Amino acid sequence: MSAHAGGPATAAPGPGPRPARRLVRTVTVVASCLALVAAAVVVGVRALGQEPxxxxxxxxxxxxxxxxxxxxxxxxxxxxxxxxxxxxxxxxxxxxxxxxxxxxxxxxxxxxxxxxxxxxxxxxxxxxxxxxxxxxxxxxxxxxxxxxxxxxxxxxxxxLKSIVWYPADVGGQQRRQAVHDPAQWCLGMGSGATSGWPGTDWIEDILLQRYGPDVYARWARGDLPWGSKQVRDAWTTWYGLVGAGGDEALLRRALKTPYRSASEPVGATPRGCTLEHQASFIRNQPVWQHAEGRYEPSAQLIFGAPANRAWEVxxxxxxxxxxxxxxxxxxxxxxxxxxxxxxxxxxxxxxxxxxxxxxxxxxxxxxxxxxxxxxxxxxxxxxFDASDAMPPAVRDAFAEATIEFLAHPTHLDALLRSLDTLSDSPGLTWVPSVCSAP
Missing domain, CATH: 3.40.190.10 (Periplasmic binding protein-like II)
Structure with a gap:
């Protein structure tokens, strides 16, 4: 019972508890009716278009x-x-x-x-x-x-994207050994109509960490060809890290696994993989929560750089x-x-x-x-994520090309030529800036 404005509440007059219970029931019914009326008014106002x-x-x-x-x-x-x-x-x-x-x-x-x-x-x-x-x-x-x-x-x-996740109980030496073992990378390329984007994230981050933001920004603006040495090197580096075209079981797992399920082998016994190159949002996945997932900048873990040149975001x-x-x-x-x-x-x-x-x-x-x-x-x-900043047609073709390359690395030159031809198409809109200077 609430206090009245003038002081503490007082008991209702009457000979016993029966009238009090009757009063409570009456108040409850009235309050419920008022709530229903209020809800009906809200629905009615929305139905009549009177609420913005x-x-x-x-x-x-x-x-x-x-x-x-x-x-x-x-x-x-x-x-x-x-x-x-x-x-x-x-x-x-x-x-x-x-x-x-x-x-x-x-x-x-x-x-x-x-x-x-x-x-x-x-x-x-x-x-x-x-x-x-x-x-x-x-x-x-x-x-x-x-x-x-x-x-x-x-x-x-x-x-944040330029990061690699790992379980809390995996030490630094173990991580550095795992980097060079394709089986230790948790990779899932599936994402419905946008499948392949986890591969674009890899290639973008490798280009950014190896060649810096100026080269990365030129490429993201459409000013650096796909067939350039720098861009081609990013693709072949990814090939070496995740074993593109190699072990059929790993390849099948990567191509068939949705990106949200890529880290599930972390929770298996024994663990199926220990490292995941993925954006910060993946930490909310149950398997990473259970493993108390921690992250290391990709520049340090993959390339041994003392500090990031830049973060992909x-x-x-x-x-x-x-x-x-x-x-x-x-x-x-x-x-x-x-x-x-x-x-x-x-x-x-x-x-x-x-x-x-x-x-x-x-x-x-x-x-x-x-x-x-x-x-x-x-x-x-x-x-900013380069493929997200590219014209939609180029972005989608890039994602599809990563899937093709993962299965058939020998197709790389043809894939890059195709992406260059598409990027030169008239009428495309390129974002003028993707990097913020410190």
């Missing part, structure tokens, strides 16, 4: 979608009285393309590819974010101005397709430190917002805070 609604398409499904709803969407709805009609899809590029062609695109979209977004901006499907988002809160590799000077996207969630990028008041309000909110902090606090992702730098004593896992600091390290260069 914003449509949002993103790639989060399952637990990620639940976390996103709880941490980000629901607080926004409560605060601004704007309903978010959320659609999560693992094939969001295809869904968005179909919606745009039908003339029914969502108000706001979250995509992983700046190259894809740049193409939509060129076709005038995106609304510039000038006045809605402060680009200084993120940085040029995250909120990239296009040739027209406008910024069309910003990151809601970021990930990726992100889930937010863009605006409809210039409505409620859509713009959602954009402002998603770009705010409040929303970005709520998302990263759940350890569902990391934020690069200038106002969300993790403090040393902040609650959370050590590995999560460590990754966040690496993403925010002002002394390092951060380069």
């Amino acid at each position: 609604t914003v449509t949002l398409l993103a790639n989060w499904t399952g637990p990620d979608q639940k976390n996103f709803r709880r941490a980000v969407i629901e607080p926004f709805e409560r605060k601004y009285r704007i309903h978010v009609d959320y659609q999560g899809s693992n094939a969001e590029s295809q869904v968005l393309g179909a919606d745009v062609e039908a003339g029914t695109p969502p108000d706001v979209v979250v995509l992983t590819g700046p190259g894809e977004l740049a193409d939509y901006a060129r076709q005038k499907h995106l609304v510039p974010l000038d006045g809605l988002v402060d680009r200084d809160e993120f940085g040029t590799s995250w909120a990239t101005p296009l040739a027209d000077g406008h910024v069309y996207w910003f990151p809601l969630k970021a990930d 990726s992100g889930d990028l937010v863009a605006l397709l409809h210039d409505t008041p409620q859509a713009k309000q959602l954009i402002r909110y998603l770009a705010s430190a409040e929303a970005q902090r709520a998302w990263t606090t759940q350890e569902s992702g990391l934020s690069v917002h200038a106002g969300v730098e993790p403090a040393p004593g902040e609650a959370g896992s050590d590995w999560h805070r460590s990754l966040a600091r690496a993403l925010r390290d002002e002394g390092a260069t951060h380069c």
Whole structure:
């Protein structure tokens, strides 16, 4: 029983407990009826279109979608009285393309590819974010101005990619021996319509660590041929590390395994693999949680470099397709430190917002805070995932080529010639910048 405004609650008058129970039942029934009426009013208002609604398409499904709803969407709805009609899809590029062609695109979209977004901006499907988002809160590799000077996207969630995961009980000497054993690499190339991208991550990171951000950026902009010595060397180095075209059992495992299942052999007895070259999000997989997964920079582990030349990074990028008041309000909110902090606090992702730098004593896992600091390290260069920054046709062909190369390494020259021909096609949109200088 709650206290009254003037002081402590008093007992209801009456000869005994029966009237009190009757009163409780009456109050409960009335309260329930009022709740039902309130819910009916909310549904009715939405049905009549009187509550502002914003449509949002993103790639989060399952637990990620639940976390996103709880941490980000629901607080926004409560605060601004704007309903978010959320659609999560693992094939969001295809869904968005179909919606745009039908003339029914969502108000706001979250995509992983700046190259894809740049193409939509060129076709005038995106609304510039000038006045809605402060680009200084993120940085040029995250909120990239296009040739027209406008910024069309910003990151809601970021990930670090130039890392290798290993179980906590695998020592340094064991890791350095495992690097040279293809059987010790956990590799799964499957990802539905986007299968092959784990291979592109490998090749991109090798190029970045061996030749530096300038060469990497030239290639990602379409200015360095696929047949160049540097790019070709990245492919053949990957070949040697993972045993492309070699052991049939390893090859079959890599080609048939979905990327989310690649680390399952870590939990087997005996272990089937001990190292995984994968982005920071993979740490939330149960097998890595059970193994207390730790990470080492790929530059140190694979190449013996004393420090990273640069980090490869990726992100889930937010863009605006409809210039409505409620859509713009959602954009402002998603770009705010409040929303970005709520998302990263759940350890569902990391934020690069200038106002969300993790403090040393902040609650959370050590590995999560460590990754966040690496993403925010002002002394390092951060380069966006090159294939995600490429035009969609080139990105998709690159992913398919990694699968072909894994099975048939002798096809490399033909694959690189084909990618060069495609990259020279007229009408492609290339992102002007993918790396941020320290």
